[in-house]
Amino acid sequence: MGKIVGITYDLKEDWKFKEGDPKDANAELDQPKTIDAIEKALISSGHKVKRLGNAFNLLKQINDLGVDIVFNIAEGHRGRNRESQVPNILEMYDIPFVGADALTLGLTLDKIVAKKMFISEGIPTPKFFAATGKEDLKKLNTIGYPLIVKTKHEGSSKGIDKNARVESLEALKARVKYINENYHQVALVEEFIRGTEVTVPVMGNDNPEAMPVVQVCMDNSVELGDKFYSFERLSVQAATLTYVCPAKISKKLEKQLQEIALRVYNCVGCRDFGRVDFRIDEKNNPYVLEINPLPCLIPEDTFGIFPPTIGLTYNDIVNKILDNALKRYNIL
Ligand SMILES: Nc1ncnc2c1ncn2[C@@H]1O[C@H](COP(=O)(O)OP(=O)(O)O)[C@@H](O)[C@H]1O
Ligand SMILES: [Mg+2]
Structure with missing residues (x-):
């Protein structure tokens, strides 16, 4: 009704x-x-x-x-x-x-809190450390280079520009300072994963289902290597960024990604829908970057891209998300 x-x-x-x-x-x-x-x-x-x-x-x-x-x-x-x-x-x-409740939204927006949950659940995520700018970064960095320096609690590639990937102590110091001063928060420093990038939409509640894997393509290639999703790519260079679905990956890897995405979705208590972002290294090891319990619903993004591959439309998916919630409240 x-x-x-x-x-x-x-x-x-x-x-x-x-x-x-x-x-x-x-x-x-x-x-x-x-x-x-x-x-x-x-x-x-x-x-x-x-x-x-x-x-x-x-x-x-x-x-x-x-x-x-x-x-x-x-x-x-x-x-x-x-x-x-x-x-x-x-x-x-x-x-x-x-959609998700306040606790899930808070704990996933803070990527460091979320990563600690992933680690406690045995979910693979890039090695990391948090930097307030006061520490001796040389001692703190037991990971080595290259690293990526991100914000702790921003989304949509905020704070990620061409200088986010660092390869030296000097660049690391400068970038941590930049995040601390401009975004007024701790910097999240992660091992930089070369390879490809995918995102996995998930839908449902009692038995959530992972949807087809959507792959990120930059400059017409899914082999991203050192490239990453910067704010510039999302805004001024949007034409260089496209998506490929179904992803150009093996069935085995697709299954593995979907299985991990479901574990992530469940471990943070997502509801109705969500989206898990991954990098995959050159040896096909997947790493969870983050989960978005409130993913972008613009039709040009993931939730408009995967539906045709399973015979559905963007409209069908929006209504499925609503139906998941109505069913959860028993008001269908
Ligand atoms: N550890 C990493 N290795 C390589 N690229 C990364 C890494 N972390 C983030 N990125 C790049 O930065 C983008 C944004 O990072 P992400 O953690 O998903 O934050 P958000 O999407 O919330 O801004 C990713 O889509 C990816 O291209
Ligand atoms: Mg992301």
Whole structure:
């Protein structure tokens, strides 16, 4: 039966740049066309849609929402709990919502917390250390070079530009300082995995299923070697970045990736849908970089790319995500 579905979201255009904000500060936020696409998909299945906007707008209307469920894609603005804000409000007011809860969103947004969970579950993830900038980096680096220096709790390749990959102590020091000063957080320093890159969408709850593996292609090649997904690639050089699905990998590796993706999804308590990012080294060893319990739903991204390979459309997938949540709350 048709439901009234609220959508919560944060638009890029609503970000107010403050002095000192890096240029990619609003990179995670959505474009209106993503909200349009989700709305269109839900309406095509007979639902009614009410746009609720961001956490502040949600709070203003909270006693009179008039929705059966909220389709939440709000990324939030600042701090590592930003993605947890809308889910926390909805949980407080006992309003059903699509996707992961506040705890899962918080612990996965902080990549260091998430990596510690992966390690405790025996899930392969690149070797790493956290750098506040106060330590002796020479002593701290027991990994060797090359390394990649990332933010601890940002997404959408924020803070990752051509200088993120470092091969010397001098470059490492400079990059840790850059992350500490510009993003006001600890730097996550990881062993750099040369090879290929894939992402694995996962859907469902009681028996979640891994979807077809989507491979990242840069400059027309899936053999990335030293290349990586930088903010520039995502924005100004977007044409150099494409996706390949089904991925050009062996059936055996595909199965292994899907199995690991499910373990990651379950270990952090994802709900309804999610996406696990991997690098694969030149010996075919997979490493989990992160899990996104709130992956990008723009139709040009992963959730629009894999559906045709299994005879579905973007609209089908959006509605499956909603149905997973309705079923979870027993309100289908
Ligand atoms: N250890 C690594 N080795 C090689 N490339 C990496 C590594 N970590 C991150 N990258 C590159 O940086 C991109 C963004 O990193 P990721 O950890 O997925 O953060 P996010 O997508 O949240 O910004 C990846 O898609 C990948 O291209
Ligand atoms: Mg990622």
